[in-house]
Amino acid sequence: MKVWESYIRKVEPYVPGEQPKIKNVIKLNTNENPYPPSKAVMDALTKVDLDSLKLYPDPEVTKLNEAIANFYGVNKNQVFTGVGSDDVISMIFMTFFNSDKPVLFPEISYSFYSVWADLHKVPYETVRLDEDFNILVEDFNRENGGIIFPNPNAPTSKYLELSSVEEIIKNNQDSVVVVDEAYIDFGGESAIKFVNKYDNLIVVQTFSKSRSMAGMRIGYAIANENLIKVLNDVKFSFNSYTMNRTAIELGTAAINDKAYFEECCKKIVATRERTMKALKELGFSFPESKANFIFAKHKDVPASLIFTKLKEKNIFVRYFNKPRIDNYLRITIGTDEQMDALIKALKEIL
Amino acid sequence: MKVWESYIRKVEPYVPGEQPKIKNVIKLNTNENPYPPSKAVMDALTKVDLDSLKLYPDPEVTKLNEAIANFYGVNKNQVFTGVGSDDVISMIFMTFFNSDKPVLFPEISYSFYSVWADLHKVPYETVRLDEDFNILVEDFNRENGGIIFPNPNAPTSKYLELSSVEEIIKNNQDSVVVVDEAYIDFGGESAIKFVNKYDNLIVVQTFSKSRSMAGMRIGYAIANENLIKVLNDVKFSFNSYTMNRTAIELGTAAINDKAYFEECCKKIVATRERTMKALKELGFSFPESKANFIFAKHKDVPASLIFTKLKEKNIFVRYFNKPRIDNYLRITIGTDEQMDALIKALKEIL
Numbered sequence: 001m002k003v004w005e006s007y008i009r010k011v012e013p014y015v016p017g018e019q020p021k022i023k024n025v026i027k028l029n030t031n032e033n034p035y036p037p038s039k040a041v042m043d044a045l046t047k048v049d050l051d052s053l054k055l056y057p058d059p060e061v062t063k064l065n066e067a068i069a070n071f072y073g074v075n076k077n078q079v080f081t082g083v084g085s086d087d088v089i090s091m092i093f094m095t096f097f098n099s100d101k102p103v104l105f106p107e108i109s110y111s112f113y114s115v116w117a118d119l120h121k122v123p124y125e126t127v128r129l130d131e132d133f134n135i136l137v138e139d140f141n142r143e144n145g146g147i148i149f150p151n152p153n154a155p156t157s158k159y160l161e162l163s164s165v166e167e168i169i170k171n172n173q174d175s176v177v178v179v180d181e182a183y184i185d186f187g188g189e190s191a192i193k194f195v196n197k198y199d200n201l202i203v204v205q206t207f208s209k210s211r212s213m214a215g216m217r218i219g220y221a222i223a224n225e226n227l228i229k230v231l232n233d234v235k236f237s238f239n240s241y242t243m244n245r246t247a248i249e250l251g252t253a254a255i256n257d258k259a260y261f262e263e264c265c266k267k268i269v270a271t272r273e274r275t276m277k278a279l280k281e282l283g284f285s286f287p288e289s290k291a292n293f294i295f296a297k298h299k300d301v302p303a304s305l306i307f308t309k310l311k312e313k314n315i316f317v318r319y320f321n322k323p324r325i326d327n328y329l330r331i332t333i334g335t336d337e338q339m340d341a342l343i344k345a346l347k348e349i350l
Numbered sequence: 351m352k353v354w355e356s357y358i359r360k361v362e363p364y365v366p367g368e369q370p371k372i373k374n375v376i377k378l379n380t381n382e383n384p385y386p387p388s389k390a391v392m393d394a395l396t397k398v399d400l401d402s403l404k405l406y407p408d409p410e411v412t413k414l415n416e417a418i419a420n421f422y423g424v425n426k427n428q429v430f431t432g433v434g435s436d437d438v439i440s441m442i443f444m445t446f447f448n449s450d451k452p453v454l455f456p457e458i459s460y461s462f463y464s465v466w467a468d469l470h471k472v473p474y475e476t477v478r479l480d481e482d483f484n485i486l487v488e489d490f491n492r493e494n495g496g497i498i499f500p501n502p503n504a505p506t507s508k509y510l511e512l513s514s515v516e517e518i519i520k521n522n523q524d525s526v527v528v529v530d531e532a533y534i535d536f537g538g539e540s541a542i543k544f545v546n547k548y549d550n551l552i553v554v555q556t557f558s559k560s561r562s563m564a565g566m567r568i569g570y571a572i573a574n575e576n577l578i579k580v581l582n583d584v585k586f587s588f589n590s591y592t593m594n595r596t597a598i599e600l601g602t603a604a605i606n607d608k609a610y611f612e613e614c615c616k617k618i619v620a621t622r623e624r625t626m627k628a629l630k631e632l633g634f635s636f637p638e639s640k641a642n643f644i645f646a647k648h649k650d651v652p653a654s655l656i657f658t659k660l661k662e663k664n665i666f667v668r669y670f671n672k673p674r675i676d677n678y679l680r681i682t683i684g685t686d687e688q689m690d691a692l693i694k695a696l697k698e699i700l
Contacts, residue, residue: 002523002524002549002550003524003525004446004496004524004525004526004550006449007446007447007448007449007495007496007525007526008445008446008448008580009444009445009446009448009584011583011584011587011588012587013582013583013586013587014586014587014588014590019405019406019408019409027405030405030406032404032405032406033404034404035404036400036401036403036404037400037403037404039400041400041403042400045395045396045398045400045596046395046396048395050386050387050389050391050392050395051386052565053386053387053391053562053563053564053565053566053600054382054383054384054385054386054387054562054563054564054565055369055377055382055564055565056369056380056382056558056564056565057564057565057567058369059369083433083589083592083594084589084591084592086588086589086590086591087589087592090588090589094359095358095359096354096357096358096359097357098357098358098359099356099357112588115587115588116588119588121471145357146354146357173352174352174353174354175353175354175357176354176357199352200352200354208406212403212404213403213404214403214404214405214406214407214591215402215403215404215405215406215407215594215595216403216594216595216596217407217591217592217593217594230358232363233361233363234359234361236363236364237361237362237363237364237465238361238364238436238440238462238465238466238469239433239434239436239437239440240364240436241434241436241564241567242433242434242437242567243567244433244565244566244567244594244596244597245565245566246395246566246594246596246597246600247594247596250403250596
């Protein structure tokens with residue numbers, strides 16, 4: 001072994017949901033939106049000024065932050081943008097969770113929280129969920145150095161009522177509380193309405209799900225100006241230019257087309273309700289979903305088997321071989337046609 | 351003070367070179383390329399498939415990595431791509447410099463090295479330069495946990511002959527040695543030719559300077575397959591999707607247009623030689639530059655004064671108020687017309 005090999009960081013590589021390169025697959029495994037981005041995004045793309053690409057982008061991401069602020073009725077200094085919500089949340093861990101007390105998040109939740117905690121050497125503890133995967137507000141009433149949870153939760157799809165979210169924020173005013181709302185636009189109510197009421201609240205959202213732009217890597221945080229300023233200070237201290245010019249232009253066009261966004265969300269919710277009904281008839285059970293996916297188990301057939309059989313039929317869903325959830329499939333809501341094909345395939349398999 | 355305020359990371363925010371929002375400025379302050387990207391980039395832009403943007407990008411950045419590998423005659427598994435070379439180098443610090451021994455870099459160098467060392471809690475020591483800003487190969491002959499230096503160095507513009515670069519690599523086979531070649535295409539010779547000879551070498555380059563694409567945020571590392579694999583493992587462990595779809599498409603188009611790239615570099619080198627001559631006649635002195643900038647001081651007039659006077663004339667250059675270099679200006683090479691305007695303005699000021 002070379003000496004320098006002993007200096008290499010030890011990691012467990014994450015295995016992302018497959019991005020199959022073959023054509024004609026039905027891809028219901030990474031919670032992408034089945035609909036293309038707004039046509040305004042294409043217009044923005046063709047209008048990108050070639051000459052401008054030679055210059056560094058605006059490190060303050062002014063144009064996109066203003067558009068996001070405008071959409072949510074907040075001030076532009078209340079918005080921070082990053083390379084997907086992964087980048088935003090990692091930066092939040094780095095910025096706000098520097099205490100000796102543990103950061104708290106649900107035991108079943110987005111798998112990267114523990115990764116970022118380790119990365120930034122932040123201690124953490126997980127908080128139990130009840131047997132129906134509910135987050136229990138009172139379980140967060142213990143000493144902590146910060147709190148983060150997704151709402152709706154992933155991969156369970158469970159939504160926590162906004163009054164309960166507010167209770168967690170109110171009970172933990174000594175910590176920064178982060179609500180990760182990647183899936184909020186599919187039926188939940190956002191905690192953004194509280195950012196001016198609670199100075200310890202950060203709400204994180206993404207363009208990857210409801211705004212059909214996973215391919216452009218755009219996530220954002222909304223909070224009071226003070227928290228956003230600190231987040232920017234940390235960002236500028238080590239990498240000033242993270243958002244490229246096309247992300248800024250295309251993201252702005254996407255968020256400005258509110259009508260199309262609402263139409264897509266409405267279609268996905270309608271397809272979800274149909275799909276839940278059909279899955280129930282096939283013997284599946286699942287928490288009521290407020291996300292763009294369903295977290296389902298079958299009464300007789302093991303999830304791992306269904307997962308494999310679906311894959312043989314070129315239908316990709318997500319399976320997690322982890323405690324408590326190893327008999328569930330996470331199924332992204334696609335188009336009506338895709339879900340019909342899924343149901344047909346499931347009928348054949350079961 | 352709120353309790354959570356005590357958990358906030360303390361940083362010194364970096365102040366990037368100004369990106370003035372007013373029009374009609376001559377911008378010679380951030381080492382951007384004065385020429386637009388290749389027309390092939392515009393073609394690629396208009397050909398981006400709107401529908402594809404709903405899907406996550408290829409986490410392995412295969413298409414762009416293949417194009418880069420093809421350009422340099424290496425294997426695609428020898429290429430790692432990131433969000434600008436800042437992202438790539440930060441990831442290298444995180445991955446390869448986990449020892450108790452100090453990482454070494456020149457005392458006058460890219461200011462982010464110490465920032466990333468602090469960020470990833472890596473100890474470091476700086477290595478002195480001689481009075482003409484030369485890197486001294488023998489000064490790196492001491493115990494270390496890694497080495498990084500830019501070639502040509504920034505902001506001094508000094509080029510280290512490839513034989514000396516090789517000596518540093520050869521003398522330090524217990525460490526990973528990183529050669530940061532952001533400016534190599536303006537007259538230097540790349541150490542990429544050594545990546546199959548030395549398994550401890552990583553060469554980092556960027557699309558931001560010679561490839562006219564600072565606005566797209568693309569940087570890359572070339573090394574042996576083993577080092578690149580480890581770098582990917584670390585990347586995938588905490589953020590799988592950093593390169594968005596447009597960066598992958600536009601970057602590929604740019605690197606494939608070799609003729610245009612060579613033409614731009616040639617023009618910039620010619621303009622640099624003319625400019626050095628004109629500056630000399632005005633009483634400036636500077637190291638011989640192999641970069642797309644000149645690091646100049648005037649025999650009589652303080653750099654800070656010239657900086658301010660140029661700014662009043664809407665000409666932006668870079669001034670660093672730091673020990674040993676606080677009487678120098680870093681002047682990016684623009685077009686011939688821009689440099690003529692600079693020389694005219696300097697004549698008026700002096």
